[in-house]
Amino acid sequence: MNAFLKTDLSAALPLISAQGVTNLSRRRLLGLGAGAFVLGTLLPALRAEAQNAVSVKPGTRVPAFLVIGKDNTVKLLSPFVEGGQGINTGLAQIVGEELDVHPSRFEVECAPPGPDYAIINGLRLTGGSFSTRSSYEVMRKLGASAREMLIRAAAARLNVKPEALTTEDGQVVHAASSRRLAYGELAEQALALTPAENVPLRDPATFRYIRQPMARLDVRAKSTGKAVYAIDQKVEGMLYAAVQHAPVLGTEPQGISNEATVKAMPGVDAVHRLPGAVAVTADSWYRARKAVETLEVAWSKAPASGFEAVAADYSSSGLLAALKASDASGVSAEKDGDVAAAFAGAATIVDAEYDAPYLAHGQLEPPSSMARFNADGSLELWVPNQMPELFQGIAAKVAGLTPDKVILHSPMLGGFFGRHFAYGSSNPFQQAILLAKATQRPVKVLWSREEEFKMDALRPLSFSRFKAALDKDGRPTAIQVRTVGEGPMGRWFGVTAGSKVDSSAVEGIVEKPYAIPNRSMEYARFAHPVTIAFWRSVGHSMNDYFYEGFLDEIADAGKQDPYQLRLALLKDRPRHLKLLETVAKMSGGWKRGPYEADGGKRARGVALASPFGSETATIAEVSLEKSEVRVHHLWIAFDPGSIVNPAIVKSQVESAAALGLSAALFEELVYKDGVRQSHNFDDYPILSRSAMPKVAVEIVESGAPMGGVGEPGLPGIAPAVVNAVAALTGRHVRSLPLAKAKLGV
Amino acid sequence: MTKIHVNGRDYDVAAEADTPLLWVLRDTLGLTGTKYGCGIAQCGACTVMIDGQATRSCQVPLDSIGSADIRTIDAIEQDGIGRKVVEAWVADQVPQCGYCQSGQVMAATALLKQNPKPSDADIADAMTNLCRCGTYNRIAAAIRRAAQA
């Protein structure tokens, strides 16, 4: 039932040389049959974020494999996990461009994890909008090396000089004699060759696939129900498991008063106690779920709040009050000029407090995991994940095995947005392992949507205090920001209090392009008891809203038009100016409003953001319907430096914009009395078709180093919308979502 | 045993009367193209056609089905209109993560069966399934394309 390779690449890892491309055909590693031509290469060690200090062991690399079969199949075993971002198609375009094979003929799969946790250091990661930009050069070389070897093999076969040969979409051609050899026919010969060094890459001016809006490889399967996700996995003899988690994080099941009754329910195999949960295994998931929800469980008393423990009186409003009240001294995240002097000489001082709520990921596929212990002592897992080696290591610990005994499959993800990193009790795979052990059968655990709302790791509730000094002309001369809270980078990758600034807490507030000469940004760490997470665009998801919202407050206080103020502050930043002018043009020229349109009053807001090495400028057009914000248009100018597939880039930006709008308008996960107040999409509304605006995206290729694509469309949305609302109502909304602001014109 | 009629075949199902059709399809019949998203009629990931009507299968108990004709995404390409919808979905490159798209394609097919030339307002009324990847505008474009095909 599953569409994943049963091959083990473990033996291949030490064989790939640290630089360049290695021929692995003779190693018979991949279980792909004799005669396949297999090249391996290593990607540069990945870091979660470009400027972030995740410690990487020197020399650690992530492998990718290109396999050309005798039957002309071209398979790429990719280090990344496909989750809707189009990475598989992008990689096929890059490799196909150099190999000279049309991308549509590629099969791309996620490679199983390397065996040795230490070799990989747990750092293979799909996230941070990093996949394409980290692998671009290396993947081109992989394709070019394979092509060069196939030409050499053909030259030997045809007894001609390699220079006399060209290639044409999967064939080597000898024009002089009109002879042609398909790559598959040459696979056997090529596998005996050594890759050449310094194979020249194609001149970008001659690209046929890169930069083209090629169709995505998985679209038909996804339109016909044939795409296979984690939730669809099935193996022989499998039991289904459903779970009931403790209502308050950190409490444990103590007694079950009706265990015998539940055990007698139809199809039930057994009742289980798990850390922080109870579970039922049964012969179908619906029976397991009904049974587990019938269980009457007494839970232990809630502990005091701590790591992964939420006190019985914990509330999100209480946490926000504590962040505001905190006088903990912070560390400097950015400092320039003389802020004190600027404030002393200010004509006007503006200050404001901004906050944003906890957010759920709400990916449409609820989490599931399947575990099977094999006769040879290995553990096989099917787990939605964005970091295979890290999950493999954790699974090994839970199972009491060494990591090389854990075979991890990484199925296609039904949305991720940061959901599928390892977040302690927020992942179901540990439960699958424990239940497979207890029942001695393969087990698939699926969390109901309600359990997912209980356990999802959350975008942290966030808070920053802003203060700006304006001169007599209304120009900002100084900005001061204090951010109090915690980011996922610090939580999960160990940036500790006092030692370093947690980039995921301050990104979007620091390193802004605006010419404000005196700046002081500080960060005070304040730990959440709640399980916090990466969420699409991470710290940018709230901080760009804070900063850009506040910038419009500065503009209003200084009696400047917000667009003109930005132009003035960016006059030495050609890349940003170009974007700002592009987005204004897309929207028919900048106008703030309010103005009349379609029988109502509308207004526009503008915002910039610089997430993940890319730049965006966004304009939103809004009106009020009753007291609800209605967004009519979003215009986004997007500069990721350079691109691989404009169609995928546009659809990613649209998708990120929709999620950003959803968060700006509706989303908020509230804690009260230690318990989350949302249970499903009825009490956690997300963007529906009826609230979807028109979205226009224009790509600007500045030629700057390649930036991310999957996340950058998001951060500009909330501030553009909020700034438009301010233009319409005169009120700058300093707390999201807009749905809770009582607005009236 | 309950007899149900799915994608032109008869099946005998041994499950409790209140079991939602969604779970009969997925776990009993192994037709996993139909997806679970919320279980409470909010998301539409579980949409199938029952006697030509788009229906959220998580809300349909087994004992309410009777002799109705159930069509799922797994057999979409056996349906003339379904095929058109799929081609439009491919042409407009609608799916991102794809998880909601089984339900979206079923809802669109049912719409076009009843209303071959839907207006934008008709599309908005009929297409209420959630998409966390925000593919709404592409879905609308693909329906307009399929209506013209």
Ligand code: FES
């Ligand atoms: S699963 Fe049926 S509507 Fe969501």
Ligand code: FES
């Ligand atoms: S394509 Fe991902 S939920 Fe719709």
